[in-house]
Amino acid sequence: MQCAVEIQQEISKQESDPPQALQMRLRIGINLGDVMLDGSDIFGDGVNVAARLQKLAEAGGVVVFGSVYDQVYNKLSLRFYSLGRQPPLQ
Known part of the structure; x- marks a missing residue:
């Protein structure tokens, strides 16, 4: 993060x-x-969801999944904004 x-x-x-x-x-x-x-290919659920999340970010922004927020919100001096509930990732 x-x-x-x-x-x-x-x-x-x-x-x-x-x-x-x-x-x-x-x-x-x-x-x-x-x-x-x-080899040089990476894949898996972690990669797939992160790829879908980045589409929600503004240019120059970072979007995190709720489980990431739960891990870091009180450990980093960052301001977080909720995007609200999102439709299921396709």
Whole structure:
């Protein structure tokens, strides 16, 4: 979680120089779950859900699954905003 926030902060600092068309804006989704490795391929429920979560994030934002929030909300000095109940991930 801390790494994701620091990545977004660092990219945000660097964005002031390039023109709008060249700026990189990431969306990050974080989930707790099984991740499997097969050569250079990663897969599993943890990866699939995180990939769907990132679609909910604003450019430059981080979205976490409820179980991640439960693990980190009182351990990091971050502000969290609820997106409310979301439809089942497809």
